[in-house]
Amino acid sequence: MSDTIEKLKCLIIGSGPAGYTAAIYAARANMNPVLYQGIQPGGQLTTTNEVENFPGYPEGVTGPQMMMELQKQAERFETDVRDGWITKVDFSGDVHKVWVNDTKEIHCDTVIISTGASAKYLGIESEQKYLKLGGGVSACAVCDGFFYRNHEVVIVGAGDSACEEAHYLSKLCKKVTMLVRRDEFRASKIMATRVKNTENIEILFNTETEEVLGDGQVVTGVRVSNNKTKETQDIPATGFFVAIGHKPNTDIFKDFIDMDETGYIKNVPGRALTNVEGVFVCGDAADHVYRQAVTAAGTGCMAALDAERYLAAKDSSFEVSTSNYN
Numbered sequence: 001m002s003d004t005i006e007k008l009k010c011l012i013i014g015s016g017p018a019g020y021t022a023a024i025y026a027a028r029a030n031m032n033p034v035l036y037q038g039i040q041p042g043g044q045l046t047t048t049n050e051v052e053n054f055p056g057y058p059e060g061v062t063g064p065q066m067m068m069e070l071q072k073q074a075e076r077f078e079t080d081v082r083d084g085w086i087t088k089v090d091f092s093g094d095v096h097k098v099w100v101n102d103t104k105e106i107h108c109d110t111v112i113i114s115t116g117a118s119a120k121y122l123g124i125e126s127e128q129k130y131l132k133l134g135g136g137v138s139a140c141a142v143c144d145g146f147f148y149r150n151h152e153v154v155i156v157g158a159g160d161s162a163c164e165e166a167h168y169l170s171k172l173c174k175k176v177t178m179l180v181r182r183d184e185f186r187a188s189k190i191m192a193t194r195v196k197n198t199e200n201i202e203i204l205f206n207t208e209t210e211e212v213l214g215d216g217q218v219v220t221g222v223r224v225s226n227n228k229t230k231e232t233q234d235i236p237a238t239g240f241f242v243a244i245g246h247k248p249n250t251d252i253f254k255d256f257i258d259m260d261e262t263g264y265i266k267n268v269p270g271r272a273l274t275n276v277e278g279v280f281v282c283g284d285a286a287d288h289v290y291r292q293a294v295t296a297a298g299t300g301c302m303a304a305l306d307a308e309r310y311l312a313a314k315d316s317s318f319e320v321s322t323s324n325y326n
Contacts, residue, residue: 004105008034010307011098011108013086014249016043017293018283019114020070021300022307026112027077029308033112034080036100038249041083042067043116044284045293048134052146054293066293091256091276109314110278110307113257113265114300115249117284117291121242122156126212130240136219137212139242141165142292145172148239154179154222156209157243163191165243166201176201177235179224181208212240248285257281264288272303278314280306 010031012019019035026033040046048063057066075081084104089111090097096108119139121127131137138144141155145168152175155166162178163185169176178195183205185192195201206228213221219240225232248263258266258275265286267273272280282299284291 006104006106008032008106008108009311010034010110010112010304011096011106012036012112012114013098014038014043014114014116014283014285015041015067015071015081016045016114016116016283016296017067017070018116018285018296018300018303019043019112020067020074021297022112022114022282022304023074023079023081023300024070024077025301025304026307027074027079029304031110031304031308031311032078032080033304034082034106035074036082036084036086038085038115042071044119048143050147051143051293053143086252089252089256091253091279096276096278108278110280110310112272112300112303112307113250113253113274113279113281113285114283114296114303115285116296117246117248117264117288119242120245120247122209122244124209124211126214127209127240127242130212130214130219133217135214135217136238137240137242139246140291141168141241141243144239144241145169148173150174151238152236153177153239153241154235154237155241155243158182158184158186159243159245160187160191161245162243163187163195165241166195167198169241170198170201173239174200177222177237178203179207179209179222180205181227182206246284246288246291248288250285260288262288272299272306278307278310280310 010026010033012035015037023033023035045063052060084100086098087102088099096111098106149172153173154177156179158180166178207224211223221236265281267286280303282303283296
């Protein structure tokens with residue numbers, strides 16, 4: 001074995017609420033965790049202006065500020081937080097091997113995967129502009145719907161998640177306009193019926209987004225076109241929600257870790273265990289249902305505790321810490 005290969009007790013791949021929480025618990029258990037932040041340090045919350053549904057912040061907090069505070073808390077317990085991302089893994093043997101930026105090789109006793117999932121967007125230039133500005137584009141109605149109370153909003157999507165988010169928004173917003181690209185929903189019949197029967201939801205079938213309109217700072221409307229008649233119209237709105245799915249950031253693990261058909265990692269129900277011993281998963285890389293910061297943090301705790309117990313069972317000299325159970 002080359003002297004250049006680094007050996008770790010615990011490697012955490014990815015940051016965000018799941019990764020940083022796992023780091024806090026792993027560090028307090030004397031697992032000396034190393035955390036690689038990945039391509040987007042802090043995860044999806046760094047693109048969110050206001051977070052008001054995470055416990056402990058009575059006045060709310062910005063996503064970037066919350067991630068900085070979580071990182072500081074992890075570092076307080078001596079987590080080694082590093083720039084860079086994992087580009088290759090080999091979980092075929094007793095030693096878990098990973099490579100950082102295609103060059104540095106690390107051998108790990110335990111690996112915690114917290115790579116998250118990325119929301120899919122339409123890719124329209126104006127959509128990306130107002131997304132980056134935090135001016136009215138969102139991929140999470142549960143996270144951001146509150147800020148559009150009594151406003152008019154537009155949502156794009158045709159599946160169960162889109163219908164669920166449209167229905168959620170209808171309870172907060174004056175009007176919800178739902179854009180469906182085809183002439184029917186992809187959602188289950190019960191979900192589609194619920195949306196159709198909601199008085200303040202208007203559904204536009206065969207309709208696609210051409211441009212997100214705004215004043216340079218915030219969204220003011222959406223320009224759409226009917227893909228049958230080619231007619232266009234401008235819809236007044238202060239919020240533009242995209243509900244066309246998420247893609248879990250798990251591609252590098254597919255040769256070793258069991259996943260569902262969409263790429264979400266399968267874990268033992270109620271645990272953070274994967275099909276590979278010593279490899280654990282937390283956060284949105286395994287969660288296609290809730291996708292909330294608080295649930296991600298909870299599974300980060302679970303992953304670290306499961307990893308701690310795994311190490312204790314494997315190495316009699318490693319003692320389970322009592323500090324995590326206080």
